[in-house]
Structures are given as C-alpha cells and as structure tokens.
Amino acid sequence: MTSPAPLVLLDLDGTLTDSAPGITASVAHAYTSLGLPVPDAATLRSFVGPPITDSFPRHGVPAERVQEAIAAYRARFAESGMWENSVFDGVPEALRELRAAGCVLAVATSKPEVFARPITERFGLAALVDGVFGAPLDESSTKADVIAAALATLGRTAGDAPMVMVGDREHDVHGAAAHGIDCLGVSWGYAGPGELAAAGAVAVVDDVAKLADAVRAQLALPAR
Known part of the structure; x- marks a missing residue:
C-alpha cells in the first residue's frame, strides 16, 4: 500500500x-472601548498568534470584562482589521x-x-x-x-x-x-x-x- x-x-x-497591523489596531480599539489603558506596542504585538481569549486577561482586562473586550475586538477586526x-x-x-x-x-x-x-x-x-x-x-x-x-x-x-x-x-x-x-x-x-x-x-x-x-x-x- x-x-x-x-x-x-x-x-x-x-x-x-x-497580520500584526490589523490585529494590534483591533486590540487597541478594544481597550479604548472599555476605557482601559492601551498596552504598549510590544505588548500589543504579543497578541498576534495566541488565542485572544488568553491574551486579554493576561494583559490587564478584568475577568468579568473579557467577553466585552473580545466583542469590541471582533467588531473592529471583522470590519477592517482582517484585511490590514x-x-x-x-x-x-x-x-x-x-x-x-x-x-x-x-x-x-x-x-x-x-x-x-x-x-x-x-x-x-x-x-x-x-x-x-x-x-x-x-x-x-x-x-x-x-x-x-x-x-x-x-x-x-x-x-x-x-x-x-x-x-x-x-x-x-x-x-x-x-x-x-x-x-x-x-x-x-x-x-x-x-x-x-x-x-x-x-x-x-x-x-x-x-x-x-x-x-x-x-x-x-x-x-x-
């Protein structure tokens, strides 16, 4: 055989x-939408690759707001970030x-x-x-x-x-x-x-x- x-x-x-430009811009948008400080450029870049569900809580988003951050991220990513x-x-x-x-x-x-x-x-x-x-x-x-x-x-x-x-x-x-x-x-x-x-x-x-x-x-x- x-x-x-x-x-x-x-x-x-x-x-x-x-894909970093679209992902990091969408992550920054999520933090801004939640009224949280936007991480520095190196931290934003670390979001590229791992599941976003792991990265938000790892970088300062309170557990009870992670789903809100994901929703804000995805809205921006689906609109334009995925093509950047x-x-x-x-x-x-x-x-x-x-x-x-x-x-x-x-x-x-x-x-x-x-x-x-x-x-x-x-x-x-x-x-x-x-x-x-x-x-x-x-x-x-x-x-x-x-x-x-x-x-x-x-x-x-x-x-x-x-x-x-x-x-x-x-x-x-x-x-x-x-x-x-x-x-x-x-x-x-x-x-x-x-x-x-x-x-x-x-x-x-x-x-x-x-x-x-x-x-x-x-x-x-x-x-x-």
Missing part, C-alpha cells in the same frame, strides 16, 4: 502573513515548491476559522494549500486541538508519514508536540528573543527564501 504524502502544517499569522494584512514575500513560491515536491499543505491556526478562510482566500493562499483549519469563534480550542481537527479531516494520524509544523510562536511548538510532531520555527514572525528555541523548535529559519529547503530537510525529502 502506498504511504501517505508528507504533511506540512502551517501557522497563519506571523508565518504566512504579516499582507503575505510575506516569498511565501507563495515556498508553498508552490513544497506542493511540487509532493507535500500535503494545511493551514492550522488559532485564529477563528470563520476569519482564517476568507483571509487565505483574499490573499491567494487558499489555492496553494489543501485545507484551512482554525479555532471555533469562541477560540476555546488550543493549537493542539486545531491540529487534531486538521489530522482527522485529512484522514491522517501522527506518524503515518513524515510531518512537520511550521510556526512563529511557542504555542505552535507545544501544539505540534502534543501530537508527537516536530515544529520548525520561523524568525520573521512575532516570537520574542529565544522563544522558539526555548519551546523546543527543532530549528529556526531566518529567511523565507530558505523555508522550502528547511522543510524538505526536516521531512528527509530530496533536495532540489
């Missing part, structure tokens, strides 16, 4: 797209190269899937991958849960073929590790200094132009 194709799971924010975004230079070429090498590609993001799908469609990424998987709207799932859903929908089990996660934050590494999948970190996203290495990323890629080769090496595929 033929073995399944190698699988590459891809984070979205900070890995495929530079761009694909990192070189990403489409890397995806095309990996598909040509026989890899199955799937976006696995903590962003609600109702936002992830139109974003990947608008920016031309949906046509370059085999599936887009995200969190439910309440963001109640972890990255490990999103990966589990992606594997189930694709009819895959961890270990049935070479697999790797590609992401820019520690929760990408931890979510993949929950399934016994290694994570290849990327430095052009939103991780703090040393975050990816400390989380256990098998390597960190510093240049989008080197991404496809790094994935090939991790999956033990022939070099170009």
Whole structure:
C-alpha cells in the first residue's frame, strides 16, 4: 500500500502573513472601548498568534470584562482589521515548491476559522494549500486541538508519514508536540528573543527564501 504524502502544517499569522497591523489596531480599539489603558506596542504585538481569549486577561482586562473586550475586538477586526494584512514575500513560491515536491499543505491556526478562510482566500493562499483549519469563534480550542481537527479531516494520524509544523510562536511548538510532531520555527514572525528555541523548535529559519529547503530537510525529502 502506498504511504501517505508528507504533511506540512502551517501557522497563519506571523508565518504566512504579516497580520500584526490589523490585529494590534483591533486590540487597541478594544481597550479604548472599555476605557482601559492601551498596552504598549510590544505588548500589543504579543497578541498576534495566541488565542485572544488568553491574551486579554493576561494583559490587564478584568475577568468579568473579557467577553466585552473580545466583542469590541471582533467588531473592529471583522470590519477592517482582517484585511490590514499582507503575505510575506516569498511565501507563495515556498508553498508552490513544497506542493511540487509532493507535500500535503494545511493551514492550522488559532485564529477563528470563520476569519482564517476568507483571509487565505483574499490573499491567494487558499489555492496553494489543501485545507484551512482554525479555532471555533469562541477560540476555546488550543493549537493542539486545531491540529487534531486538521489530522482527522485529512484522514491522517501522527506518524503515518513524515510531518512537520511550521510556526512563529511557542504555542505552535507545544501544539505540534502534543501530537508527537516536530515544529520548525520561523524568525520573521512575532516570537520574542529565544522563544522558539526555548519551546523546543527543532530549528529556526531566518529567511523565507530558505523555508522550502528547511522543510524538505526536516521531512528527509530530496533536495532540489
């Protein structure tokens, strides 16, 4: 029986797209709407990647007002923030190269899937991958849960073929590790200094132009 194709799971924010402008503006809007001090730029940037339901209480929003903050954030994000975004230079070429090498590609993001799908469609990424998987709207799932859903929908089990996660934050590494999948970190996203290495990323890629080769090496595929 033929073995399944190698699988590459891809984070979205900070890995495929530079989504910080729309996310940070929407977060700032939420704090302003609640009459709370807007965090500094570095703190706002840390909201990119992890579930928003975790980030608001971590950064000063009282527990009883978290849902109010989420509603304000989502209103601003749905109106305009989701489109204040761009694909990192070189990403489409890397995806095309990996598909040509026989890899199955799937976006696995903590962003609600109702936002992830139109974003990947608008920016031309949906046509370059085999599936887009995200969190439910309440963001109640972890990255490990999103990966589990992606594997189930694709009819895959961890270990049935070479697999790797590609992401820019520690929760990408931890979510993949929950399934016994290694994570290849990327430095052009939103991780703090040393975050990816400390989380256990098998390597960190510093240049989008080197991404496809790094994935090939991790999956033990022939070099170009």
